[in-house]
Amino acid sequence: MAKIELRNVRKLFGSNEVIKGIDLSLQEGEFIVLVGPSGCGKSTLLNLIAGLETLSGGEIIIGDERVNDIPPRDRDVAMVFQSYALYPTKSVEDNITFGLVTRHVAIAERERALADVAALLHIEKLLDRKPSQLSGGQRQRVAMGRALVRHPAVFLFDEPLSNLDAKLRVEMRTEIKKLHQRLGKTTVYVTHDQIEAMSLASRIAVMDNGTIRQFGPPEEIYERPVDLFVASFIGSPSMNLFSGRVIEQAGLRLQVEDRAGTVLFPIPKSLEAAARPHLGGELILGLRPEVIVREGAHRPGADTFLFERAIDVVEPTGPDTLLVFTLGGIEAIGRVDPQDKVPVGTMFRFEVNMNRAKIFDPATGLHL
Amino acid sequence: MxxxxxxxxxxxxxxxxxxxxxxxxxxxxxxxxxxxxxxxVMITTSLKPLAEIRSGSLISLPKQVTFDAWGKAWSTACVGVRCNGLKPYVLNSVIMVVPAVLISTFLGAINGYALTKWRFRGADTIFAMMLFGAFIPFQVVLLPMARVLGVLGLAGSVYGLILVHTVYGLAFTTLFFRNFFIGVSDGIIRAAMIDGAGFFGIFFRIVVPMAPPAIVVTVIWQFTQIWNDFLFGIAFTVGDSNPVTVALNNVVNTSTGVKEYNVDMAAAIIAAIPTLLIYLVAGRYFVRGLAAGAVKG
Known part of the structure; x- marks a missing residue:
C-alpha cells in the first residue's frame, strides 16, 4: 500500500501538450477513477504513473519515493490493460507467475501465490489453458490475477472492462469493487464510462484536455459539478442545460423562450444570491432528467414547478421511460415511470424539483 | 477463410x-x-544409361533404371580438374547456408522487434533505409564487397560468403519480422515490462515464442535464397570453397569429353533437393505464416 503524489505533472508528445500540469494527491488505499472523454489524457496519465511513459515535467511520488527515473518493474505497481495483454503462448499459470519468475521468486512461494490468486478469482480449473481458449470474462480474470499475484503497492487499471459485454461488465465491476474492499490497495482506474466511475470510485478525477476539471467523491461530482463540462459529462442521460434570461417577477425567475411559448423557472431562494448579479443577463439552468418528472411524482417538500411541453420521442429503458421534448431550442429529457408514458405529440405536464436545479455562468461555464 | x-x-x-x-x-x-x-524429363533422364538417352526420345520412361548417374554425380564427376563429384561442394553449401540463415534470421528478429516495440527517434527512417537494401541489385555491390572481404581477410572463403549472405539477407529478414511484430499488441510488451522483464527478457520469453510463423517464413526464404545463390558464390569463392551451385555449373558446362546428360540431370537434382525438402517439410507453415499478419491472444 502506498500513497501517490502527482506534482505539476506534464507530458508532451512532440510539441503537443497532452498533460498540462496536473496535481493530484491519493491517500493510501484509495480507489481513484480518472474519467474523461477519449483523448483527454487519462490513459497517458496512468502510463506516467506506471512508468511506461517518461515525464516531461513535474514529479511523481509513490509511497515515499520519487519515481521519475525508476523503470516500471521497480515501481511496485501492477497494471491491467484494456486488451488484457495476456501472453498468448503461455498457459494461464505461466501468465500469472511470469512477474514472479522474472523477479526470481522461489518456486514454492510462487506456487503458493498462484494458488491464492487462483482461488480468489475462481480460475483454478483454467490454469493449464492458453489465453486463446478462454472467454472474455476469463481472460479478464487472468489479467487481474497477473496483477494481484505480486501484491504490488499500487494497482493500475486501463479501461479493463470496455471489451466485455454489458452483463459481464457489471459483474466484473462488482468483483473489482469487492477485491478492493478486501485488499484495500491504492488503485488508479481509467475509464470513459461515467457509470463505472460513479460506482467504483472513492474519489473521481474528471479530466478534460490534459487537465483535471474536478476531483472529489462521486456524490459531490454528481450533485455539485464545478462547471458545465463536468455537469454534462457525468450522468446518463446527461444534464439538461437550458439557457435563459434572469428577470424579477415575484422573485427571481429564469425566462426560457421558444416557439411553443415561454417558461419562467423560479430560481430557488438558495440560489438567489448567486443569480442576482446576473439580473437582466443570461444564465444556464441545469436540470438532471430525474429532476424533471410527472406532475405529482416528487416527494412532498420539494420546491416544485410545473410546465407543459409536447413529447417528441418516447424511450423506454425498463425501470424508467425517458420523454424527449424541446425547450428553449434544445432537446431535453425527462424521466417518468413506464406507466406514465404518453403517445408522441401529446402535451405533457412536467414537474421540476427546483431544489436540485443548478445554475451556471454562460461566460465562464462555472457553477454558481 | x-x-x-x-x-x-x-x-x-x-x-x-x-x-x-x-x-x-x-x-x-x-x-x-x-x-x-x-x-x-530430368528425373527420367537421370535414371537412364547414356546409351538409352542417345537412342531414345526425351520423354520416354527409362527401359532400364540405373542409379549410376546419381552415384557419379555425387562422388566421381569432374568439377573442373578435380573428380570428386558434388559431395564436397554440397558440404560447402551446408557450411555456408546454416550459419548464414541462423544469423540473419536471428538479427532480423531482433531488428524487427526493436523497430516496432522499442520505438526510437528515426526508427521509421532506419527501416526505410534497410528496406532499400532489399531492392539493391546484387551486381552493384560485387566490387565494394570484394574489397571489404579482401580487407577482412575473408576473400575466397566460405566464411566470407557467410558474411555476405548475412548482410544482404538482413533487409529481407528485418522486413519479415518487422511486419509480423507490428501486429503484436504493444500491450503485451508493456505488461511484460511491468512484470519486470527487460529488452532481451521480453524478446526471448515473450516475443520469440509468438514468432514461429515469421521464423518459418524467414528461414525458408533465406535458405532458398542463399542455397540457390550463384552470383556471390562465383564472385567470392575459388575452387575448393565453391558452393554447390557453382560446382553444378562447372559440371554441366564442361567443354571436354562426352556430354553425360544423365549425370548433369542427377547433379542438378542433387543441388535442388535441399530447397525442395525444406519446402515440403515447412511449406504449409510458410503459407500460413504469410497469411498470419497478427496473432490473436
Whole structure:
C-alpha cells in the first residue's frame, strides 16, 4: 500500500501538450477513477504513473519515493490493460507467475501465490489453458490475477472492462469493487464510462484536455459539478442545460423562450444570491432528467414547478421511460415511470424539483 | 477463410457454369503439365544409361533404371580438374547456408522487434533505409564487397560468403519480422515490462515464442535464397570453397569429353533437393505464416 503524489505533472508528445500540469494527491488505499472523454489524457496519465511513459515535467511520488527515473518493474505497481495483454503462448499459470519468475521468486512461494490468486478469482480449473481458449470474462480474470499475484503497492487499471459485454461488465465491476474492499490497495482506474466511475470510485478525477476539471467523491461530482463540462459529462442521460434570461417577477425567475411559448423557472431562494448579479443577463439552468418528472411524482417538500411541453420521442429503458421534448431550442429529457408514458405529440405536464436545479455562468461555464 | 466457409457459398448453376468449370480445370491441368514436364524429363533422364538417352526420345520412361548417374554425380564427376563429384561442394553449401540463415534470421528478429516495440527517434527512417537494401541489385555491390572481404581477410572463403549472405539477407529478414511484430499488441510488451522483464527478457520469453510463423517464413526464404545463390558464390569463392551451385555449373558446362546428360540431370537434382525438402517439410507453415499478419491472444 502506498500513497501517490502527482506534482505539476506534464507530458508532451512532440510539441503537443497532452498533460498540462496536473496535481493530484491519493491517500493510501484509495480507489481513484480518472474519467474523461477519449483523448483527454487519462490513459497517458496512468502510463506516467506506471512508468511506461517518461515525464516531461513535474514529479511523481509513490509511497515515499520519487519515481521519475525508476523503470516500471521497480515501481511496485501492477497494471491491467484494456486488451488484457495476456501472453498468448503461455498457459494461464505461466501468465500469472511470469512477474514472479522474472523477479526470481522461489518456486514454492510462487506456487503458493498462484494458488491464492487462483482461488480468489475462481480460475483454478483454467490454469493449464492458453489465453486463446478462454472467454472474455476469463481472460479478464487472468489479467487481474497477473496483477494481484505480486501484491504490488499500487494497482493500475486501463479501461479493463470496455471489451466485455454489458452483463459481464457489471459483474466484473462488482468483483473489482469487492477485491478492493478486501485488499484495500491504492488503485488508479481509467475509464470513459461515467457509470463505472460513479460506482467504483472513492474519489473521481474528471479530466478534460490534459487537465483535471474536478476531483472529489462521486456524490459531490454528481450533485455539485464545478462547471458545465463536468455537469454534462457525468450522468446518463446527461444534464439538461437550458439557457435563459434572469428577470424579477415575484422573485427571481429564469425566462426560457421558444416557439411553443415561454417558461419562467423560479430560481430557488438558495440560489438567489448567486443569480442576482446576473439580473437582466443570461444564465444556464441545469436540470438532471430525474429532476424533471410527472406532475405529482416528487416527494412532498420539494420546491416544485410545473410546465407543459409536447413529447417528441418516447424511450423506454425498463425501470424508467425517458420523454424527449424541446425547450428553449434544445432537446431535453425527462424521466417518468413506464406507466406514465404518453403517445408522441401529446402535451405533457412536467414537474421540476427546483431544489436540485443548478445554475451556471454562460461566460465562464462555472457553477454558481 | 476456412474451407467450410467457402464451400457454403451459393454458386450459380446451369450448363454455362458447368462448361466454364470444365474449361477452367482444363487450363489448370495444362499449366500443371507445363510446369512438371521439365522435372519429369530430368528425373527420367537421370535414371537412364547414356546409351538409352542417345537412342531414345526425351520423354520416354527409362527401359532400364540405373542409379549410376546419381552415384557419379555425387562422388566421381569432374568439377573442373578435380573428380570428386558434388559431395564436397554440397558440404560447402551446408557450411555456408546454416550459419548464414541462423544469423540473419536471428538479427532480423531482433531488428524487427526493436523497430516496432522499442520505438526510437528515426526508427521509421532506419527501416526505410534497410528496406532499400532489399531492392539493391546484387551486381552493384560485387566490387565494394570484394574489397571489404579482401580487407577482412575473408576473400575466397566460405566464411566470407557467410558474411555476405548475412548482410544482404538482413533487409529481407528485418522486413519479415518487422511486419509480423507490428501486429503484436504493444500491450503485451508493456505488461511484460511491468512484470519486470527487460529488452532481451521480453524478446526471448515473450516475443520469440509468438514468432514461429515469421521464423518459418524467414528461414525458408533465406535458405532458398542463399542455397540457390550463384552470383556471390562465383564472385567470392575459388575452387575448393565453391558452393554447390557453382560446382553444378562447372559440371554441366564442361567443354571436354562426352556430354553425360544423365549425370548433369542427377547433379542438378542433387543441388535442388535441399530447397525442395525444406519446402515440403515447412511449406504449409510458410503459407500460413504469410497469411498470419497478427496473432490473436
Amino acid at each position: 476456412s474451407a467450410q466457409a467457402v464451400a457454403g457459398i451459393v454458386r450459380a448453376g446451369g450448363m454455362r457454369q458447368r462448361v466454364l468449370r470444365v474449361l477452367l480445370f482444363a487450363v489448370l491441368c495444362l499449366f500443371c503439365l507445363y510446369y512438371l514436364a521439365p522435372l519429369f
